[in-house]
Amino acid sequence: MNLMRTRFAPSPTGELHLGNARTALYAALLARSAGGVFLLRIEDTDAARSLLIHEKSLIADLHWLGLNWNEGPDCGGLHGPYRQSERTRHYAEFYARIEAEDRCYPCFCTEEELERHRVAQRAAGQPPRYPGTCARLSRAKIEGRHTTRPASLRLRVPPGLTLEFTDLVRGAQSFRSDDLGDFVIRRSDGSPAFLFANAVDDSLMGVTHVLRGADHLSNTPRQQLILAALGLPVPKYGHLSLILGTDGAPLSKRHGARSLRELREAGYLPEAVLNHLARLGHTYGETNPLTLDQLASAFSLTHLSHAPAHHDEGALRHWQRETLAIADWVRLWNWLPTEIHDLVPVADRELFIAAVRPNLLLPVDGLYWARIIYGENLEITPEARTVITATGVEFHGAALRILTEHGSDFKAFTNALKKATGTHGPTLFHPLRAALTGTLIGPELAKLWNLIPAAQIRQRLTAGI
Numbered sequence: 001m002n003l004m005r006t007r008f009a010p011s012p013t014g015e016l017h018l019g020n021a022r023t024a025l026y027a028a029l030l031a032r033s034a035g036g037v038f039l040l041r042i043e044d045t046d047a048a049r050s051l052l053i054h055e056k057s058l059i060a061d062l063h064w065l066g067l068n069w070n071e072g073p074d075c076g077g078l079h080g081p082y083r084q085s086e087r088t089r090h091y092a093e094f095y096a097r098i099e100a101e102d103r104c105y106p107c108f109c110t111e112e113e114l115e116r117h118r119v120a121q122r123a124a125g126q127p128p129r130y131p132g133t134c135a136r137l138s139r140a141k142i143e144g145r146h147t148t149r150p151a152s153l154r155l156r157v158p159p160g161l162t163l164e165f166t167d168l169v170r171g172a173q174s175f176r177s178d179d180l181g182d183f184v185i186r187r188s189d190g191s192p193a194f195l196f197a198n199a200v201d202d203s204l205m206g207v208t209h210v211l212r213g214a215d216h217l218s219n220t221p222r223q224q225l226i227l228a229a230l231g232l233p234v235p236k237y238g239h240l241s242l243i244l245g246t247d248g249a250p251l252s253k254r255h256g257a258r259s260l261r262e263l264r265e266a267g268y269l270p271e272a273v274l275n276h277l278a279r280l281g282h283t284y285g286e287t288n289p290l291t292l293d294q295l296a297s298a299f300s301l302t303h304l305s306h307a308p309a310h311h312d313e314g315a316l317r318h319w320q321r322e323t324l325a326i327a328d329w330v331r332l333w334n335w336l337p338t339e340i341h342d343l344v345p346v347a348d349r350e351l352f353i354a355a356v357r358p359n360l361l362l363p364v365d366g367l368y369w370a371r372i373i374y375g376e377n378l379e380i381t382p383e384a385r386t387v388i389t390a391t392g393v394e395f396h397g398a399a400l401r402i403l404t405e406h407g408s409d410f411k412a413f414t415n416a417l418k419k420a421t422g423t424h425g426p427t428l429f430h431p432l433r434a435a436l437t438g439t440l441i442g443p444e445l446a447k448l449w450n451l452i453p454a455a456q457i458r459q460r461l462t463a464g465i
Helices: 018-033 052-065 088-100 111-123 139-146 194-204 219-230 260-266 270-278 292-297 313-326 329-335 338-342 346-359 363-374 382-391 393-406 410-421 426-437 445-449 454-464
Strands: 005-008 037-040 104-107 152-155 162-167 171-176 184-186 209-213 236-240
Touching: 005 018, 005 209, 018 037, 018 052, 018 209, 018 236, 018 270, 018 292, 052 260, 052 270, 088 104, 088 152, 088 184, 088 194, 088 219, 104 139, 152 219, 162 219, 162 236, 171 219, 184 194, 194 219, 260 270, 270 292, 270 313, 313 346, 329 346, 329 363, 338 363, 346 363, 346 445, 382 393, 382 426, 393 410, 393 426, 393 454, 410 426, 410 445, 426 445, 426 454
Parallel strands: 005 037, 209 236
Antiparallel strands: 104 152, 152 184, 162 171
16 A cells, blocks of 8 residues: 555647656656556547547657556556546546535636636736636526536635645645635536546546646645545645756757657667656766666655756767667667668678767768768768868878788778878878768778778779879
8 A cells, every 4th residue: 555656647639748758757767766656647638639649659659768657558457447538437426526515616707708807817916816706606597507608617715725735846835725716627518627637537546646847836736625625635746847948948849859759760769868858857976878777776856956957959969879889789780771781791780880889879870971981972071172182192192002012901001101101190190081981070090991892992092192
């Protein structure tokens, strides 16, 4: 009975983005760190926007990230069903209970009427809250209005209460019930409001710890009132810092933020994304990439930051390079585009990965270097062309002569070229790299020397002349 239970409860209305992915990760890490249970629940009560294709996509994204759950729509469990669209019977029972106890009432106010009240309250410096227009309607008026317009259902919020709880991340929190007003728990179309279904399902599923974004903080006192009215256990809540862009604005596409699907299709490795997300609001002493188990072992609620986290594409690229640096070469080969198979000989594959690994970020980079090393038509950048021209004919002529004698030994070749031309350091290697690769930066030249076919080395040095 004391087993920790956490959950991730997304709505299948779009792709899984970094903020929701981090919430899922932290909930999974918290459960794993305590030897508890992590469950997945699909909150699909918004029938117009919830699509099965989105549900399948987010499940695939979470599995790609390495997250697995003990209970969920795809694996079942003792507390199912795990889609809210399949739990309407539970909600109906609880609605009937609180209606019978007069803890709620139907509301016939239109959105236009409610907006006028909100505008007036803001103008008066008051927090927007429902003014209680329908709270005392007689039975006759209620029955009469039911025939002309649909009604939502509002919870009666007792006045004068101070609602307090200790947030798992932010500490002591306090809200006044007078600032909340009577709020909607069932929409006018008969579907359960998020506040209601979310709270009821957490309690019925035995969730003990809820981690979610800071934008849900004000929902907590409302959900406490719902569960108190129903006589259901209340979980502990923790509200995670929001993720912002580098300019301090909410994270969006203009900051380069992408969905997990987009990151996966671009070629980011799951371990890289995992380590990036894990550090967006949680401090880890270890600066090397960590496995999911290692992240869980070091995870602590006390290490979660109150301040907003900042997503930086540079940090994501850092973790990608760190992951690539330690990945098995066979895995990296299979990660590269299939077009590369026609360029790199089978015997060269491991050497190719060893040579270009430090210069890889995404799979397309491997294809870029394969074309440079093995391609017949070398493209030379303007900067490389300038270096080749400035070096002069004598350098490349000497290189061609020495190639015949020392072509198989890069060190012997460069030592002989140094002696013959009187060049060393950058004045030796820059023009050589420019002629052989068409660029001034790239993998270690000695490793490329063993990969570029001998005939192409000769042809490129000749082209340099």
